[in-house]
Amino acid sequence: MANAALDPHAAIATTASGAPARLTTADGKPLARALARSQSKARRRAFLLVAPLLAFILITFVVPIGQMLQRSFHNDGFSANMPQVSAWFAETPAGTVPDDAAWAALAADLTASAEARSIGVVGTRINYDMAGTRSLFTSTGRKVRRGIEPPYREALLEIDEEWGDPQLWSVMRSASTAVTSNFYLASVDRTRNEMGEIVQVPENRRIYLTLFWRTFWLSGLITALTFVLGFPIAHLLATLPMRKSNLLMILVLLPFWTSLLVRTTSWMVLLQQQGVINDILVWLGIIGDGQRLQMIYNQTGTIIAMTHILLPFMILPLYSVMRTINPSYVRAARSLGATSWTAFRRVYFPQTLPGLGAGAMLVFILAVGYYITPALVGGSSGQLISNMIAMHMTDTLNWSMAAALAALLLGAVLVLYWLYDRLVGVDNLKLG
Amino acid sequence: MAVPTYASPLERIWHYAYIAICAAIFFFLIAPIVVIIPLSFNAEPYFTFTDKMLSFDPEGYSMRWYDSLLTFGMTAPDGPRDLSWWGDAWANAKWVQAAKNSIIIGIFSTILATVLGTLAALGLSRPEMPFRRAIMAILISPMIVPLIITATGMFFFYSNPCELLTLFGLDPQCGRLAGTYLGVIFAHVTLGIPFVIITVTATLVGFDQSLNRAAASLGASPRRTFFKVTMPLILPGVISGALFAFVTSFDEVVAVLFIAGPDQQTIPRQMWNGIREQISPAILAVATLLVVFSIALLTTVELLRRRSERIRGVTPH
Numbered sequence: 021m022a023n024a025a026l027d028p029h030a031a032i033a034t035t036a037s038g039a040p041a042r043l044t045t046a047d048g049k050p051l052a053r054a055l056a057r058s059q060s061k062a063r064r065r066a067f068l069l070v071a072p073l074l075a076f077i078l079i080t081f082v083v084p085i086g087q088m089l090q091r092s093f094h095n096d097g098f099s100a101n102m103p104q105v106s107a108w109f110a111e112t113p114a115g116t117v118p119d120d121a122a123w124a125a126l127a128a129d130l131t132a133s134a135e136a137r138s139i140g141v142v143g144t145r146i147n148y149d150m151a152g153t154r155s156l157f158t159s160t161g162r163k164v165r166r167g168i169e170p171p172y173r174e175a176l177l178e179i180d181e182e183w184g185d186p187q188l189w190s191v192m193r194s195a196s197t198a199v200t201s202n203f204y205l206a207s208v209d210r211t212r213n214e215m216g217e218i219v220q221v222p223e224n225r226r227i228y229l230t231l232f233w234r235t236f237w238l239s240g241l242i243t244a245l246t247f248v249l250g251f252p253i254a255h256l257l258a259t260l261p262m263r264k265s266n267l268l269m270i271l272v273l274l275p276f277w278t279s280l281l282v283r284t285t286s287w288m289v290l291l292q293q294q295g296v297i298n299d300i301l302v303w304l305g306i307i308g309d310g311q312r313l314q315m316i317y318n319q320t321g322t323i324i325a326m327t328h329i330l331l332p333f334m335i336l337p338l339y340s341v342m343r344t345i346n347p348s349y350v351r352a353a354r355s356l357g358a359t360s361w362t363a364f365r366r367v368y369f370p371q372t373l374p375g376l377g378a379g380a381m382l383v384f385i386l387a388v389g390y391y392i393t394p395a396l397v398g399g400s401s402g403q404l405i406s407n408m409i410a411m412h413m414t415d416t417l418n419w420s421m422a423a424a425l426a427a428l429l430l431g432a433v434l435v436l437y438w439l440y441d442r443l444v445g446v447d448n449l450k451l452g
Numbered sequence: 453m454a455v456p457t458y459a460s461p462l463e464r465i466w467h468y469a470y471i472a473i474c475a476a477i478f479f480f481l482i483a484p485i486v487v488i489i490p491l492s493f494n495a496e497p498y499f500t501f502t503d504k505m506l507s508f509d510p511e512g513y514s515m516r517w518y519d520s521l522l523t524f525g526m527t528a529p530d531g532p533r534d535l536s537w538w539g540d541a542w543a544n545a546k547w548v549q550a551a552k553n554s555i556i557i558g559i560f561s562t563i564l565a566t567v568l569g570t571l572a573a574l575g576l577s578r579p580e581m582p583f584r585r586a587i588m589a590i591l592i593s594p595m596i597v598p599l600i601i602t603a604t605g606m607f608f609f610y611s612n613p614c615e616l617l618t619l620f621g622l623d624p625q626c627g628r629l630a631g632t633y634l635g636v637i638f639a640h641v642t643l644g645i646p647f648v649i650i651t652v653t654a655t656l657v658g659f660d661q662s663l664n665r666a667a668a669s670l671g672a673s674p675r676r677t678f679f680k681v682t683m684p685l686i687l688p689g690v691i692s693g694a695l696f697a698f699v700t701s702f703d704e705v706v707a708v709l710f711i712a713g714p715d716q717q718t719i720p721r722q723m724w725n726g727i728r729e730q731i732s733p734a735i736l737a738v739a740t741l742l743v744v745f746s747i748a749l750l751t752t753v754e755l756l757r758r759r760s761e762r763i764r765g766v767t768p769h
Binding site: 059062063065066067068069070072073074076077078079080081082083084085086087088089249252253256268270271272273274275277278279280281282283284285286287288289290292294295296299328331354360385386388389390391392396406409410413422423426429430433437441446447449 | 488
């Protein structure tokens with residue numbers, strides 16, 4: 021039983037007798053172990069090829085996002101700079117009326133913080149939970165630096181009546197630990213009252229839930245629109261002869277390759293009140309010169325521009341699935357007496373579902389996190405949650421709030437991404 | 453796509469209606485891109501066709517907006533157009549600076565992303581690769597995670613990259629990456645990686661692994677096998693991946709907004725400024741140039757794709 025070498029790594033030799041053979045390599049080692057060693061070597065080699073990139077992505081992408089998200093529940097602006105009063109809060113249960121020790125601790129902390137010039141940070145932290153309190157801290161800080169005498173309660177109340185506000189003490193209590201859930205509460209329009217219970221914020225300050233709702237609703241609408249517009253195109257491309265469909269495919273790929281800002285700009289040009297579309301409508305006499313349509317800097321603008329931008333992401337997966345559908349099924353259905361509508365609905369359409377699912381999920385995932393287009397053409401009613409994150413990052417500088425909103429958005433996107441991976445598989449992602 | 457002979461009159465009508473609907477959708481796709489091209493030659497500072505333009509009067513058209521791309525930011529834009537004028541434009545014009553930055557950042561981030569991405573794709577397409585699916589999902593995620601979240605995370609990281617080491621209990625201080633070319637390049641590598649991975653792994657799906665074994669059995673070293681056998685076959689996929697990475701970098705604005713300093717203003721960043729502050733038809737001139745650029749890129753990618761299918765013996769389906 022002289023076996024030819026099947027594999028350069030392991031020349032296989034079996035015992036000649038044919039009795040329960042224990043396979044060994046040419047040099048007498050058990051084959052199973054040699055095989056395992058060679059496999060683990062191959063695994064290591066494959067992994068070494070991926071390792072540099074994986075390390076790069078982990079260090080510059082995954083960990084930084086993790087660190088950013090940490091800010092959503094960790095903010096030591098108050099607790100680190102006001103240690104004594106934080107300690108008092110830690111010792112007493114919620115709702116305790118501040119006693120002399122508390123007032124003394126507060127006065128000492130305010131003095132120390134004002135001297136260390138960190139009072140602004142403290143005020144900013146409290147201001148996140150209770151608007152208008154930053155100036156209370158900074159102005160009190162200026163006064164206590166000149167000296168403050170006991171009794172501290174009366175002295176502080178003389179500086180500003182607001183120090184007696186139970187709401188303020190409740191907010192300070194919740195800020196006295198660095199780890200807080202307040203930013204998450206705020207991002208779903210909730211807050212804590214004086215007793216530490218979770219309540220809705222006043223009606224006029226409820227913005228985030230509306231914004232989340234609008235983001236998901238607009239993304240769903242845009243996904244539906246890309247489906248309605250993309251399906252006929254993908255079907256046409258898939259049924260035309262290759263030469264013609266390649267030519268028409270360029271009309272789909274050109275927008276896909278064109279800069280996002282260029283496409284957004286062209287919609288601004290087309291849709292504005294003195295723009296091309298309004299001009300044509302006026303020229304055709306459909307609308308009067310005085311009643312030009314407001315189609316941009318509102319939700320309509322966001323919807324039109326984003327549908328246009330995301331349409332190729334729906335067409336491409338639909339097309340690649342439709343290409344593989346055998347046309348004889350529909351012909352068979354017709355020959356068995358189905359009307360063209362029935363044949364489409366019961367035979368053709370179900371076969372396109374994998375492509376439809378892939379396209380719809382991709383469009384929805386991308387739409388939920390869109391920032392540039394809504395920022396440029398959305399006006400105030402077309403802003404999405406990403407724009408609110410950007411606003412907290414660059415304008416209000418409430419980074420913890422931005423991080424909390426980002427965490428919620430990211431959570432939603434990752435759930436969708438996980439679903440996409442399960443249902444479609446990330447390795448089936450195709451680009452053109 | 454012809455109407456079958458057994459079609460009823462109603463179906464024939466529907467067939468032509470369907471063609472008309474498709475034509476309308478193609479129009480929706482392409483018209484916004486095409487319409488800005490003539491508008492960028494507008495002689496007036498309007499965003500619509502003037503009467504003179506519609507009657508094809510040469511006076512209605514001008515190159516003034518293209519000219520303004522050169523003169524904007526120059527120290528002496530009105531001087532005679534001699535060598536020193538062009539030198540001034542090369543050194544000072546805002547859009548020229550932006551173009552230079554875009555190209556520098558684009559090229560370097562493309563090289564890095566392509567090398568790292570191709571290596572990783574080679575590893576990922578080996579059957580022995582452990583945790584293949586999870587690693588693939590991580591490497592693709594920069595394309596999926598909302599850009600604003602990525603940019604926010606990068607903003608903190610690139611401001612003080614050594615802060616990462618505090619996780620290990622160290623307290624080091626090192627320079628900033630934010631506001632440097634290196635920082636922007638790294639950010640664009642991260643964003644370009646998924647495209648390289650996707651295109652190169654797609655090419656490797658059709659790659660016959662026995663060719664490598666054949667080369668090895670004929671005595672070629674692994675390095676020689678890679679450069680003489682693997683590389684020529686996957687090259688079209690690698691190049692189109694590289695083009696995707698370049699376009700991603702060339703078109704990226706959010707990360708630039710958060711990380712770049714005043715010295716790293718790219719074309720999209722400059723457009724962003726132009727659109728937000730005072731939009732003028734100069735933006736349309738830039739947009740037209742970018743459209744021409746993307747047509748050139750698209751043509752290249754299409755030619756590469758066909759070549760790749762031909763040499764791999766995959767007939768176009």
